[in-house]
Amino acid sequence: MMRSVSVWKQELADGTHTSRLAALYCCAPEQTPTQAARYAAVLDGLETTFGSHTEAGLYSAPGRTEIGGNHTDHQHGRVLAGSVNIDMIAAAAPNSLNQLRVQSEGYDLCVIDLSNLVARKEEENTTMALLRGECEAFRQRGAKLSGLDVYISSNVPKGSGVSSSAAFEVLIGVILNDCFMAEKVSPIAIAQIGQWAENVYFGKPCGLMDQMASSVGNIITIDFADPAHPAVEPVQVDFSKAGLALCILDSGADHADLTDEYAAIPSECRAVAAVCGGEVLRDVPFETFLAKLPECRKQCGDRAVLRAFHIYADNERVAKQVAALRADDFDTFLQLVTESGLSSWEYLQNVIPAGYKEHQEVAVTIAAAKHFLRGKGAVRVHGGGFAGTVQAFVPVEELAQFKEQMEAILGAGRCHVLSIRPEGGAVL
Template sequence: MMKSIPVWKQELSDGVHAARLASLYCCAPAETASEAARYAAVLDGLEKTFGSHAEAGLYSAPGRTEIGGNHTDHQHGRVLAGSVNIDMIAAAAPNDKNQLRVQSEGYDLCVIDLNDLEARKEEENTTAALLRGECAAFTQRGAKLAGLDIYISSNVPKGSGVSSSAAFEVLIGVILNDCFMAEKVSPIAIAQIGQWAENVYFGKPCGLMDQMASSVGNIITIDFASPAKPVVEPVAVDFSKAGLALCILDSGADHADLTDEYAAIPAECRAVAAVCGGEVLRDVPFETFLAKLPECRRQCGDRAVLRAFHVYADNDRVAKQVAALHDGDFDTFLCLVNESGRSSWEYLQNVIPAGYKEHQEVGVTIAAAKHLLGDKGAVRVHGGGFAGTVQAFVPVEMLDEFKAGMEAILGEGRCHVLSIRPEGGAVL
């Protein structure tokens, strides 16, 4: 929705959008002034960067937390995930240059020509590739693209495992959908467009979970048995009512140079599936995998086999987690979270990058969190692994002590206490 920038600023200052912001950021309307100020700031950034505009729109896409199913999505498996109350926001306004111009705070200006939307090999692993890919995808769906200026600000830490990349893709998708689609595409389609751009244009073979959790919002379980038509179901749960706080622990390690480590996981799983006559592990019954185990070891190596063991088990665990949450059985749920964490470290092996000795930040973060929690709560590697974050479910009565203990080890501000956001990609 486009409005004049002075109108937006006045409404934000007067608290007109307080109820909406309270819903997005999981707080009381009286506590939304800082969020309103963020939106006013992106409007200022838009004007400062690109000059004056008659009108603009405001948009948001949240980070996500993966609760169950670590690296199961790219094997057409099941996941349990939720959007969280940190996000990437933007102000967008038309320009007359037939260019998409995007300025993210702290980064270089990125400009693409809307007449040139073919994938470029030399652009892989760049923001321009993602933008060009998403524009191409929307054009294929009937969008009549025109020049647009976008100014972005984020409090989703980059490389932190809360998926700033998916939030960026969803944010761009929400903007293009709002501005240029006569018949709006669904949040699921926005997620699929983001994944396609990342796979085909950016050159990273990611799954679909991150984009889906950011785009759809709340807590959802997704079955990717048919990736073109994933089955998405809401999971009604309030962790705070169960006496649990959701913490995301920033290990201090960055994902930036680890694309090969991530790419190896789906590649090895697919190699095992191929030996067993399938494309991905979801195509192959576990019994078939066991029968073919000697051949898989010979052709794919033992790490690939161990990773397959993890995927089969974690896929089953998701269904058990969903059932436990439906039943309000949080003890079983926490046991399953811990099981997933152990499996990720022992079998999937996505806690420590191959050959790393001095830098094992995620491993140290897990060890410290387990020590502080004792036999309470649950801890697991979060998201892609190797770097970024660790997830902990912490009993509320232990939260202050746990947060202080983790930040004494990791550094101030490294323990993020988050809430599940009820909405995904949003137009303000």
């Protein structure tokens, strides 16, 4: 929604948007000036980078936390996920150049000619690919695209496992939807557009969970049995009432060079499914998989078979986690989180990259967190794995000590205490 830049700045300064910001960032009203200043800063960044604009829109897309279902989404399984109170924000304003110009703080300027949105092989694995792909997806849905300048700022740590890439895709989707669609697409469609751009233009065979959690918001469970029409249900839960704090532990490992490790998981699972007569594991009954086990081992290898065991079990665990949360049975929920983490390490094998010896940061982070929690709470690898982050549910009374102990090992600022954000991609 475009409004006068001067009006935005005045309202941000005088507290007009306090209640909106308090809800988005899960904070007290007196804590919102910090967030208001972030939005004022992206308006300034827009002007500094692209020149003055009379009007602009303000937008937000949150990071996400995967709570259940590790790597189940790309096999059309179930997941449990939530949006969190760190985000990417943007100011966007029209230009007369028929170009999408995007400046993210700390990165190179990206410029897309809106008259040429064909996928380019040389752009794979670049931000340009994501932008071009999303523009094309919206064009196919009837968007009347025209020139737009976008300035982005983020407090979602890159490579942190809370999915800065999905937040970026959702943010761009929210902006294009608001600016160019006469009939707005749904948050689910925005997530699907982000995944399509990442799969087809960026060249990464990701699932849909990250984008969906960021776009839809709050805690949701998603069943991807029909990926074109995923079933999304809210799950009402307040971890603070259970005496639990949600922590995301940054292991310090970078996943930039691990694309092949990530791509191998869906590829191997699909290979197992193919032996059993399906496209993905969700197509294949577990009993059929067991009957075909010797053939799967011979054709796909044992790692692929072990990964399939994980997918089947974690898919069932999601349903049990949802039932436990809806019954306020947090002991069962925590036990299921622990089981999922063990399964990811032992069967899915996405904690230590193949052949790594000196660098096993995620494994060390898990070991230290389990030691300090002494059997309380729960710990598991978070998201794609191999690098990035670990998730921990920590008893509130032990949070301060746990944070201090973990940051003594990982470094200051690497234990993020997060809240579940009640809204996904947002137009301020």
